Amino acid sequence: MAIENTRLFTPAAMGAVDRAAIDGSLSGPGLMERAGAAVAASALEHWPGLKRAIILCGPGNNGGDGHVIARHLARAGVPVERFGMKPREGTDAAWAFESFPGVIAALADYRPEAGDLIIDALFGAGLDRAVPDEIAKLIERAANAGTPVLAVDLPSGLSGYSGRPTGPCFRADRTVTFAALKTGHVLLPGRDLCGELEVVDIGIPSRLLANDDPVVLNDPSVYGTTSPAIDASSHKYARGHLVVFSGPLISSGASRMSAQAGLRAGAGLVTVASPPGAVMAQSAHLTAVMQRSVGDADALSDWLKDDRLAAFVLGPGFGHNELVKDYARIVLEAGRALVLDADGLTAFADTIADLSSFDAPKVLTPHEGEFRRLFPDLLDDDALSKIDRARRAASRVNAIVVYKGADTVIAAPDGRAAINCDAPSKLATAGSGDVLAGIVGASLANGRPPFEAACAAVALHAEAARRAPDHMTAEDLIAAI
Structure with missing residues (x-):
């Protein structure tokens, strides 16, 4: 088409x-x-x-x-x-x-x-x-x-x-x-x-083919390119430092996938921020991705004094609701870009409106079930299309909302919306959402504005899936970025 x-x-x-x-x-x-x-x-x-x-x-x-x-x-x-x-x-x-x-x-x-x-x-x-x-x-x-x-x-x-x-x-x-x-x-x-x-x-x-309702198909006219701009003088920090928070030992794999996807997607360097009990397990798996032990809010606040930390992914396999809220607040108060996915969304199920008070770049990536937990009234209104729901959610939380699915809608608080409709069905596999969160994080770390960053990430995620083998795993998807 x-x-x-x-x-x-x-x-x-x-x-x-x-x-x-x-x-x-x-x-x-x-x-x-x-x-x-x-x-x-x-x-x-x-x-x-x-x-x-x-x-x-x-x-x-x-x-x-x-x-x-x-x-x-x-x-x-x-x-x-x-x-x-x-x-x-x-x-x-x-x-x-x-x-x-x-x-x-x-x-x-x-x-x-x-x-x-x-x-x-x-x-x-x-x-x-x-x-x-x-x-x-x-x-x-x-x-x-x-x-x-x-x-x-x-x-x-x-x-x-x-x-x-x-x-x-x-x-x-x-x-x-x-x-x-x-x-x-x-x-x-x-x-x-x-x-x-x-x-x-x-x-x-x-x-005449113009109107006041800014809804478009997601394509390069929206985001430019899926690759970060690189010139002869570029260095790793110029491409952005992405941080992915890890959960405890038993669920640390999700953060690794996000981190590896972020590195593949063009972040200059990626660090997994692990609780002390998961450091050894992560060290056994990570090579180009770096690691830092972050055990509590004070440790995170101290680390954020490094202004080279550009963007953060919080949620994949994280598991600790109250700590999610603390970490999110600290990152956003520091003015850094934040991607909330998986457990990062679940933690805010009853307090999602709290995020609206932060002006730092924020991208939320809910699938259908997570969207229902966050915005049940929007899903219960049959008069609303998926575009309407994503836009209202974005306005409510003052954030970019990536409402995932085979017809992913990316919506901004100002009313802009893009629909990505070329993702293959093989993305319906465990871990593909963690991969997308890492790609979004990399796109933010590159310095893109949050709406364009999310659109570029969703497009790259779909393109990687098209190139990956049939019956792919999330690891195959990362390799195809």
């Missing part, structure tokens, strides 16, 4: 773009003609052997696209049948129907046959409620028959805002959308329900 415009739109924002284009020099029928022609071309390219095109037409502009699609496919020699609703008179969709008049059968009359391709032009992103019962039954018949589906703009039954089904929903094999992606295209499960995504230029000027 090669996308030139990385900005994401809600359906409402995209509707405003369409209206602005029509209020300018473009005509509604002209946009509809180009959209319908593009979908017809996609159908012919990807289903060259189709025996019958079943065009499901809604009453609005999505249905208008369907009438144009029907005309183009019929002219190409494909048998075409339309099911659905006639358009409202006086609309662009009515123009489209008049350009290819004919019978539109009732949705209840459709029965799948071998060789059919369903082209779903019912509602697209224009519906954010459950589909009517007759469409739900059609969706079930098509699914039972295994009939392929090509969706126009968005599969009917899927929220273009949240990416969640509103009820019964088509599972498309391919979705063709226009000008730019909607948030529902990339948030899960919407991304899976859309199948292969194709974004088509239908002539909307790029100057």
Whole structure:
């Protein structure tokens, strides 16, 4: 999926773009003609052997696209049948129907046959409620028959805002959308329900593809590069000193993985800060990663007099809730960057708002379960998308929030948000979160601003996973950074 415009739109924002284009020099029928022609071309390219095109037409502009699609496919020699609703008179969709008049059968009359391709032009992103019962039954018949589906703009039954089904929903094999992606295209499960995504230029000027809602796909236009800047005069401290706190002896492995990942990701030097009882175990495993014994808050405060300590990772395998809070406070009061992950998040489950008072750079990296412990009210609000939840959490704690998953959302307190949607499923392995925490720490130690640091780290984490072996372990992932 090669996308030139990385900005994401809600359906409402995209509707405003369409209206602005029509209020300018473009005509509604002209946009509809180009959209319908593009979908017809996609159908012919990807289903060259189709025996019958079943065009499901809604009453609005999505249905208008369907009438144009029907005309183009019929002219190409494909048998075409339309099911659905006639358009409202006086609309662009009515123009489209008049350009290819004919019978539109009732949705209840459709029965799948071998060789059919369903082209779903019912509602697209224009519906954010459950589909009517007759469409739900059609969706079930098509699914039972295994009939392929090509969706126009968005599969009917899927929220273009949240990416969640509103009820019964088509599972498309391919979705063709226009000008730019909607948030529902990339948030899960919407991304899976859309199948292969194709974004088509239908002539909307790029100057109109802007809005006041700064949500983008995570890519180099956000963070620049995943590698730290290095020149001939660089030295290890110029690339940043990262510290990873270790837990007790029995759980010290998580911190080692974070530390090794941080070193691989470009920190100039990395130190594991171990409690005295874990020093010998860490020494047996660490080589290029250094070690320091830090047993209590006083020892940490004394060490922080060294202003070369740039960033800290706190939480992987740490296990001591009260000490987490002490260490976090000391690091943040010293103005150093802090990544909170795993046990570092759990320790703040009931006091997460306390972090908002610190202005030092902070990045929180919760997975779904940790997010629920920290922000249960946000997860209980079904009206919120994953983007909404991440943004509100970021504002609440005055920190960057990396809301992890196959559709990781990185959000800043100022409202910026990026969605990373190219991480492979093999990241679902023990320790991959510890690795990400170390990469984020390295990116902060390099001196990046926290939002860009988190975006770069998430991108590097995903790229390393793509290059790692199938059935990888966290150690394989570190080696692939």
